[in-house]
Amino acid sequence: MLKNWINHMSEHKWAYLLLAVLAAVSVRNLKPAVKSVFRTISIAGAANRKLPIYSVETPEKRVAISFDAAWGADDTEEILSTLSQYDVKASFFLCGYWVDKYPDMVKKMYEAGHDIGNHGKTHAHGGSLSLAQNKEEIMGVHERVKNLLGIDMNLYRPPYGEYNNTVIQAAEECKYYPIQWDVDSHDWMNRGVDYEVNRVLNNKNLRNGSIILFHNDTNDTPAALPIILRGLKEKGYAIGSVSQLIYKDNYKLDSEGRQIPNGRA
Numbered sequence: 001m002l003k004n005w006i007n008h009m010s011e012h013k014w015a016y017l018l019l020a021v022l023a024a025v026s027v028r029n030l031k032p033a034v035k036s037v038f039r040t041i042s043i044a045g046a047a048n049r050k051l052p053i054y055s056v057e058t059p060e061k062r063v064a065i066s067f068d069a070a071w072g073a074d075d076t077e078e079i080l081s082t083l084s085q086y087d088v089k090a091s092f093f094l095c096g097y098w099v100d101k102y103p104d105m106v107k108k109m110y111e112a113g114h115d116i117g118n119h120g121k122t123h124a125h126g127g128s129l130s131l132a133q134n135k136e137e138i139m140g141v142h143e144r145v146k147n148l149l150g151i152d153m154n155l156y157r158p159p160y161g162e163y164n165n166t167v168i169q170a171a172e173e174c175k176y177y178p179i180q181w182d183v184d185s186h187d188w189m190n191r192g193v194d195y196e197v198n199r200v201l202n203n204k205n206l207r208n209g210s211i212i213l214f215h216n217d218t219n220d221t222p223a224a225l226p227i228i229l230r231g232l233k234e235k236g237y238a239i240g241s242v243s244q245l246i247y248k249d250n251y252k253l254d255s256e257g258r259q260i261p262n263g264r265a
Contacts (some may be wrong), residue, residue, distance in 0.1 A: 050168035052178035054257030056209035064245040066091040071217040091115035091242040093157040096141040117155035126167040134170035181213035196224040
């Protein structure tokens with residue numbers, strides 16, 4: 001699973017780079033060119049920044065679980081079996097080449113009642129693509145799944161969790177809800193079942209409306225998932241898919257990407 005670990009490390013490359021810079025020098029001593037990077041980062045919270053949905057404001061104890069499918073499919077049958085056993089619907093975000101390679105698995109997911117979401121045609125870095133290229137990444141998968149299942153998907157998770165205004169605009173123009181997460185299981189780190197279980201159940205961000213991230217082809221998720229599902233239910237959470245959790249209209253996003261229905265402070 002080294003390849004998986006390396007792939008996912010790249011999803012957070014800017015966060016790790018920023019931490020490295022902060023560890024090496026104080027901000028006041030940075031050169032002007034580097035200071036401009038920090039100014040750019042600080043602008044990220046500005047009102048004109050487009051955001052995906054990280055979580056949902058709801059008084060109900062509900063969370064959504066999601067799986068990104070960009071690697072293999074070895075443990076997908078076991079994951080589907082576990083979800084069925086616990087009567088849970090989830091969201092699967094699929095890359096175009098994954099759909100091409102595992103069409104029968106895509107059908108099983110859909111027939112079991114799970115969301116089929118879009119994870120980009122080639123798992124490209126959307127932040128480096130134009131608007132047209134981002135739309136091509138989205139619609140390339142859209143057409144594959146529509147031909148296979150006869151449905152129009154409307155949930156998009158940018159590869160690597162990487163986005164900017166162009167990525168979000170592309171999703172919106174393709175009639176998609178851009179979806180992120182606020183609880184990362186870290187299953188891609190392959191640090192053991194106990195670590196993954198603790199990472200989810202005791203996550204500081206876990207709350208009503210959380211969206212939890214897993215992957216469908218990691219070492220520990222098949223064994224950790226039943227424990228996590230039981231633990232979430234013991235905490236009183238109803239567990240479902242992203243489409244069951246998010247608001248479809250009349251909402252706004254706060255500065256953290258939390259979806260809030262209009263009329264609620």
